[in-house]
Amino acid sequence: MTDPRGxxxxxxxxPGAGDHTTPAALAAIRDAEVIxxxxxxxxxxxxxxxxxxVIRTGMTEEIGRARAAVERARAGxxxxxxxxxxxGVYGMAGLVFEVLRDLGWRRGDSPALRLIPxxxxxxxxxxxxxxxxxxxFCAISLxxxxxxxxxxxxxxxxxxxxxxxxxxxxxxxxxxQRQIVEAQxxxxxxxxxxxxxxxxxxxxxxxxxxxxxxxDSFLEFEIGMLTTVLIGSxxxxxxxxxxxxxxxxxxxxxxxxxxxxxxxxxxxLVSPGALGTGERKA
Amino acid sequence: MTDPRGxxxxxxxxPGAGDHTTPAALAAIRDAEVIxxxxxxxxxxxxxxxxxxVIRTGMTEEIGRARAAVERARAGxxxxxxxxxxxGVYGMAGLVFEVLRDLGWRRGDSPALRLIPxxxxxxxxxxxxxxxxxxxFCAISLxxxxxxxxxxxxxxxxxxxxxxxxxxxxxxxxxxQRQIVEAQxxxxxxxxxxxxxxxxxxxxxxxxxxxxxxxDSFLEFEIGMLTTVLIGSxxxxxxxxxxxxxxxxxxxxxxxxxxxxxxxxxxxLVSPGALGTGERKA
Numbered sequence: 405m406t407d408p409r410g411x412x413x414x415x416x417x418x419p420g421a422g423d424h425t426t427p428a429a430l431a432a433i434r435d436a437e438v439i440x441x442x443x444x445x446x447x448x449x450x451x452x453x454x455x456x457x458v459i460r461t462g463m464t465e466e467i468g469r470a471r472a473a474v475e476r477a478r479a480g481x482x483x484x485x486x487x488x489x490x491x492g493v494y495g496m497a498g499l500v501f502e503v504l505r506d507l508g509w510r511r512g513d514s515p516a517l518r519l520i521p522x523x524x525x526x527x528x529x530x531x532x533x534x535x536x537x538x539x540x541f542c543a544i545s546l547x548x549x550x551x552x553x554x555x556x557x558x559x560x561x562x563x564x565x566x567x568x569x570x571x572x573x574x575x576x577x578x579x580x581q582r583q584i585v586e587a588q589x590x591x592x593x594x595x596x597x598x599x600x601x602x603x604x605x606x607x608x609x610x611x612x613x614x615x616x617x618x619x620d621s622f623l624e625f626e627i628g629m630l631t632t633v634l635i636g637s638x639x640x641x642x643x644x645x646x647x648x649x650x651x652x653x654x655x656x657x658x659x660x661x662x663x664x665x666x667x668x669x670x671x672x673l674v675s676p677g678a679l680g681t682g683e684r685k686a
Numbered sequence: 687m688t689d690p691r692g693x694x695x696x697x698x699x700x701p702g703a704g705d706h707t708t709p710a711a712l713a714a715i716r717d718a719e720v721i722x723x724x725x726x727x728x729x730x731x732x733x734x735x736x737x738x739x740v741i742r743t744g745m746t747e748e749i750g751r752a753r754a755a756v757e758r759a760r761a762g763x764x765x766x767x768x769x770x771x772x773x774g775v776y777g778m779a780g781l782v783f784e785v786l787r788d789l790g791w792r793r794g795d796s797p798a799l800r801l802i803p804x805x806x807x808x809x810x811x812x813x814x815x816x817x818x819x820x821x822x823f824c825a826i827s828l829x830x831x832x833x834x835x836x837x838x839x840x841x842x843x844x845x846x847x848x849x850x851x852x853x854x855x856x857x858x859x860x861x862x863q864r865q866i867v868e869a870q871x872x873x874x875x876x877x878x879x880x881x882x883x884x885x886x887x888x889x890x891x892x893x894x895x896x897x898x899x900x901x902d903s904f905l906e907f908e909i910g911m912l913t914t915v916l917i918g919s920x921x922x923x924x925x926x927x928x929x930x931x932x933x934x935x936x937x938x939x940x941x942x943x944x945x946x947x948x949x950x951x952x953x954x955l956v957s958p959g960a961l962g963t964g965e966r967k968a
Binding site: 416422423424426428465468490492493495499502503504505509510511519520521522523524527528530531532534538539542544549550551552553555556558559566567579580644645646648650651652656657659675 | 698700701704705706707708709710713747748749750753772773774775776777779780781782783784785786787788791792793801802803804805806808809810812813814816817818819820821822823824825826827830831832833834835837838840841843844845847848849850861862925926927928930931932933934935936937938939941942943952953954955957
């Protein structure tokens with residue numbers, strides 16, 4: 405089984421425009437003899453796959469896709485399994501490991517694995533609206549097709565209460581509309597209605613759409629399978645149409661880069677309340 | 687002020703090896719006349735900057751760096767501000783907007799902004815250990831230099847209780863050792879001691895180190911400024927030295943891709959307890 409030894413590349417191509425796909429991902433696709441992927445992603449790399457065997461599958465056929473990729477590589481081929489974004493983030497990489505485990509694969513067996521990271525939707529979408537992910541954030545998928553809704557709801561509640569910037573993947577689909585409404589309701593209990601919210605669809609692709617809204621109003625926009633929703637923390641602000649979550653430099657420094665009274669560079673932040681300067685906010 | 691109009695590229699170069707830097711990031715660096723960045727990041731792109739003006743600054747001089755980049759671009763130059771990873775994730779992008787706001791900049795003024803996403807540490811580190819980010823995750827910086835520790839501790843607690851995969855940025859430094867110990871203690875109250883933990887240092891760089899451990903033992907390893915710590919959820923498993931968080935396909939499907947009894951493809955997951963098949967786990 406280990407000779408000839410196949411290779412399985414698990415590749416994230418990023419948002420799908422060539423400019424944001426890494427040289428490592430492109431090299432893997434060029435090197436492969438067999439390309440496996442969801443039809444839409446195959447289309448994004450069609451200029452690279454002339455003369456290669458292509459195994460396309462539909463969107464709900466993830467298990468079949470992972471099995472096909474693993475089995476062809478196991479038999480000795482160089483195979484690339486293509487995901488959009490990062491293959492490790494809600495992508496195919498995890499499923500590949502589950503298939504390998506089911507087959508009793510061991511390190512050293514065929515296929516050899518090559519995991520190539522890509523730009524995930526949080527980063528590509530974030531760059532289109534400013535710097536929404538400048539401080540602690542989380543990613544939550546609203547799809548309850550594989551995860552019980554109470555688990556998802558508990559994560560939304562926790563993230564909202566602890567003031568994370570929240571990125572929602574798979575917020576809705578033609579059939580699934582209830583979850584984003586419920587998410588808005590939960591988050592609104594912890595955050596101001598004016599909290600900035602960005603909706604990004606098809607980032608860096610032909611039909612790209614970007615909307616900036618707020619927590620009270622964002623449900624008025626169309627939200628579908630290709631939308632990523634970014635919800636600000638209590639510190640996130642909108643400036644000239646950009647959404648920005650600051651890291652916190654102005655908690656400690658003046659704009660000349662000098663530490664403020666009572667603060668020491670390289671040492672823990674002293675909360676304004678503890679300084680006793682009388683400048684504490686009411 | 688708008689003529690001549692400068693350009694400010696804010697660029698994430700990913701983990702820093704050329705193979706994982708996007709064509710868009712490389713093009714921005716090539717196009718720029720002035721390169722601004724932390725010395726270490728400038729070194730990573732030194733092969734691209736022959737003949738260009740370089741403004742290097744030390745690690746704690748973020749405000750000065752952002753100001754220098756904005757001011758040179760505002761005066762008409764093409765400037766690139768270089769971050770590692772993604773410039774929007776705990777990076778320089780947020781600070782650029784704060785500087786612009788302080789200067790009274792408006793859209794249409796000089797400089798024009800170009801935000802180029804990069805592969806963030808979560809993705810690059812994740813790809814080196816398997817697929818740890820296959821389901822809901824969060825990023826928390828343990829640095830309390832700019833954020834009060836109680837805010838950070840509350841986020842750790844919330845993420846641990848709601849079963850997120852947790853990525854810890856800036857876990858420790860020479861002077862700052864207490865936070866990672868405290869984080870371990872908080873998370874351990876909610877998760878099994880055998881929960882997989884990965885420590886990744888200098889991903890895709892010359893001194894790369896990867897360790898797989900668990901929640902009870904990971905503090906025995908050296909953890910510093912260049913380490914990213916990935917802590918699994920209750921579903922994360924280790925398989926052949928890889929750390930994997932499954933998406934949940936096996937909750938619903940057999941390995942032939944058929945839906946299990948009581949489950950319907952494309953519909954909400956029915957929890958095993960609700961099926962009444964007698965197969966509910968005790």
